[in-house]
Amino acid sequence: MSFLRSLADRERVFDFLVPAASPVDVRHGPILYLEDVTVSFDGFKAIDNLNLTIDDGELRCIIGPNGAGKTTMMDIITGKTRPDTGQVWFGSRHNLLTMNEPEIASLGIGRKFQKPTVFEALTVFENLELAMAADKRILPTLTAGMSGEIRDRIDEVLLTTGLAELSRRPAGILSHGQKQWLEIGMLLMQRPRLLLVDEPVAGMTEQEMERTAELLTGLAGKQSVVVVEHDMGFVRSIARQVTVLHQGSVLAEGNMDQVSSDPRVIEVYLGADADEEVA
Amino acid sequence: MWLTRPFNERATLTFLGVLLAAMILVTLLHVAVPQGHPLHVNAYTVNLFGKYLSYALLAVAVDLVWGYLGILSLGHGAFFALGGYAMGMYLMRQIGDRGVYGHPELPDFMVFLNWDSLPWYWAGFDMAWFAFLMVLLVPGALALVFGFLAFRSRVTGVYLSIITQALTFALMLAFFRNEMGFGGSDGLTDFREILGFNLRSNEARLGLFLASGVALAVGYVLCRAIVGSKLGRVCVATRDAEARTRFLGYRVERFQLFVFVVSAMLAGLAGALYVPQVGIINPSEFSPLFSIEIVLWVALGGRATLYGAVIGAILVNYAKTVFTGVMPDAWLFALGAMFVLVTVFLPKGVAGLLAYRIKRRRRPDDDGATGKEVSA
Ligand SMILES: Nc1ncnc2c1ncn2[C@@H]1O[C@H](COP(=O)(O)OP(=O)(O)OP(=O)(O)O)[C@@H](O)[C@H]1O
Numbered sequence: 001m002s003f004l005r006s007l008a009d010r011e012r013v014f015d016f017l018v019p020a021a022s023p024v025d026v027r028h029g030p031i032l033y034l035e036d037v038t039v040s041f042d043g044f045k046a047i048d049n050l051n052l053t054i055d056d057g058e059l060r061c062i063i064g065p066n067g068a069g070k071t072t073m074m075d076i077i078t079g080k081t082r083p084d085t086g087q088v089w090f091g092s093r094h095n096l097l098t099m100n101e102p103e104i105a106s107l108g109i110g111r112k113f114q115k116p117t118v119f120e121a122l123t124v125f126e127n128l129e130l131a132m133a134a135d136k137r138i139l140p141t142l143t144a145g146m147s148g149e150i151r152d153r154i155d156e157v158l159l160t161t162g163l164a165e166l167s168r169r170p171a172g173i174l175s176h177g178q179k180q181w182l183e184i185g186m187l188l189m190q191r192p193r194l195l196l197v198d199e200p201v202a203g204m205t206e207q208e209m210e211r212t213a214e215l216l217t218g219l220a221g222k223q224s225v226v227v228v229e230h231d232m233g234f235v236r237s238i239a240r241q242v243t244v245l246h247q248g249s250v251l252a253e254g255n256m257d258q259v260s261s262d263p264r265v266i267e268v269y270l271g272a273d274a275d276e277e278v279a
Numbered sequence: 280m281w282l283t284r285p286f287n288e289r290a291t292l293t294f295l296g297v298l299l300a301a302m303i304l305v306t307l308l309h310v311a312v313p314q315g316h317p318l319h320v321n322a323y324t325v326n327l328f329g330k331y332l333s334y335a336l337l338a339v340a341v342d343l344v345w346g347y348l349g350i351l352s353l354g355h356g357a358f359f360a361l362g363g364y365a366m367g368m369y370l371m372r373q374i375g376d377r378g379v380y381g382h383p384e385l386p387d388f389m390v391f392l393n394w395d396s397l398p399w400y401w402a403g404f405d406m407a408w409f410a411f412l413m414v415l416l417v418p419g420a421l422a423l424v425f426g427f428l429a430f431r432s433r434v435t436g437v438y439l440s441i442i443t444q445a446l447t448f449a450l451m452l453a454f455f456r457n458e459m460g461f462g463g464s465d466g467l468t469d470f471r472e473i474l475g476f477n478l479r480s481n482e483a484r485l486g487l488f489l490a491s492g493v494a495l496a497v498g499y500v501l502c503r504a505i506v507g508s509k510l511g512r513v514c515v516a517t518r519d520a521e522a523r524t525r526f527l528g529y530r531v532e533r534f535q536l537f538v539f540v541v542s543a544m545l546a547g548l549a550g551a552l553y554v555p556q557v558g559i560i561n562p563s564e565f566s567p568l569f570s571i572e573i574v575l576w577v578a579l580g581g582r583a584t585l586y587g588a589v590i591g592a593i594l595v596n597y598a599k600t601v602f603t604g605v606m607p608d609a610w611l612f613a614l615g616a617m618f619v620l621v622t623v624f625l626p627k628g629v630a631g632l633l634a635y636r637i638k639r640r641r642r643p644d645d646d647g648a649t650g651k652e653v654s655a
């Protein structure tokens with residue numbers, strides 16, 4: 001039956017008939033809104049009644065111990081995982097639970113994965129070219145040329161991310177930190193409204209971390225940014241609002257000082273560090 | 280224009296130049312050099328070269344999906360065979376009433392089966408334009424349906440390779456059946472004419488050789504234009520990190536489907552050029568082994584270069600011609616040995632070796648003006 005329906009659904013195969021996505025509506029509140037979201041994998045609740053609100057232009061840090069459900073939360077927002085129950089809204093107009101991954105991406109939600117995945121066989125420049133907000137249907141992609149405007153946009157992002165000298169090199173030769181920046185650059189090419197960044201500084205040197213902090217704080221305001229990070233020093237250096245996730249739901253929320261003095265947070269998360277320090 | 284971009288690339292021009300030179304040389308040696316002269320190329324050899332060129336086009340089609348899209352199709356022989364059958368049906372209808380049974384319309388095997396009229400799907404194949412269109416459309420349609428189902432369900436990797444094998448195997452079994460109306464295990468043969476030319480004439484053989492060369496050139500430029508476009512870069516991105524490409528907003532399954540269908544049509548065209556040159560099409564072209572062999576040509580020549588596929592197809596088939604003449608039983612062992620040696624010593628195939636040597640030769644120039652001044 002579903003096969004018949006998909007055959008009848010011809011306009012979805014030839015995508016020039018699909019209407020352009022309407023812009024996100026943030027006049028009546030937040031840009032991202034999760035309510036009572038629950039996901040379980042084989043009975044194990046990875047996300048349990050999660051509620052979260054991100055305001056337009058905000059830079060939010062999400063922290064939480066391993067397995068707290070941070071990556072799973074991003075999977076839900078980007079459409080990779082479907083929640084069992086709950087609501088996920090982008091602005092007040094777009095119900096993300098009714099959309100698939102490419103549709104969500106084209107709405108303006110960009111995601112940086114925990115493990116950097118750039119296209120290693122392509123050059124840095126080409127990586128950015130593919131990431132650019134553009135008509136991504138087949139024929140426009142086949143006939144796409146390289147206009148001065150596109151080149152300028154790519155050059156601009158190359159400068160922001162500090163990769164200008166490497167633009168003609170294959171992305172496979174980049175260092176770990178450079179790959180992370182390229183990934184962030186690829187997100188920027190899409191001119192996203194909301195950036196989801198999973199553990200950007202894992203494995204970075206101090207200097208690379210500083211550059212990353214500059215990069216991310218520079219982005220906030222123009223777009224909303226959600227950063228998942230374990231490194232407390234880094235979170236402290238960029239965060240205004242912090243959300244602590246534990247066992248799939250929000251344990252605490254507030255600025256860094258409020259959160260780090262919350263006894264429950266100390267117990268489940270910071271407590272582990274404190275114990276180690278004592279030991 | 281995306282289609283003309285390849286003509287700005289030195290590698291493409293080199294390839295086209297070599298191909299054109301080879302075509303002219305063979306033609307001259309065949310036509311202008313008198314028979315009996317040691318440099319004369321006889322009709323048999325022209326025919327053989329034409330066959331190699333149609334195989335080369337098939338290999339380019341496989342390299343397009345395997346090299347650039349990462350889809351290891353082990354069933355491209357099916358598209359090749361379908362194109363071949365479409366051409367075979369046209370050639371059968373050209374026989375007219377000159378078959379053994381002298382029936383004005385039915386091919387011999389149908390008379391033999393006591394059929395009294397042509398099955399509906401044979402209609403139109405007496406017209407060249409219709410048959411030549413079907414050469415592209417039938418493999419294209421199969422690829423469209425198969426690819427639509429496979430890519431939509433995100434079947435990739437080994438699983439996809441296995442179902443492509445199953446596809447060609449199923450078609451082989453179907454075409455073996457007499458009731459299918461494609462001549463059963465004997466297939467279609469005893470062809471006489473193509474477009475009014477006697478297939479056994481030297482003109483027809485030379486014409487088919489040249490047509491195969493032109494088809495290879497066109498197919499090559501088309502594939503080069505595709506892989507050199509932004510769409511080609513999306514393909515490479517899909518090959519290396521499919522989920523990531525999806526997150527960038529590309530509907531990966533549609534790109535896969537588009538390229539897969541283009542590739543199947545090129546394979547069909549190759550099959551259509553092959554059949555009149557060998558004079559027969561039977562279900563063995565659907566054999567899973569043949570599809571695997573095509574992949575070996577591409578691997579030997581060098582994946583994801585296109586010209587590597589051409590080199591691989593020609594080298595392996597030349598070796599096969601030589602070997603099956605000398606020691607027919609040893610051919611499969613020789614093929615296996617070649618494959619092992621190349622994977623161990625030339626992981627990027629023959630093309631990888633070429634690219635390496637060219638790079639080494641060019642190195643001094645790349646350093647800048649001083650190198651050029653010295654050489655000037
Ligand atoms: N596809 C899946 N199938 C089964 N269990 C899963 C799946 N994805 C995640 N989980 C489980 O859900 C829980 C939350 O995982 P998640 O990756 O979201 O944690 P995280 O907060 O990102 O952790 P980390 O800090 O280690 O990255 C873990 O216990 C994980 O094992």
Ligand SMILES: [Mg+2]
Nearest residue numbers: 070071072114
């Ligand atoms: Mg995680």
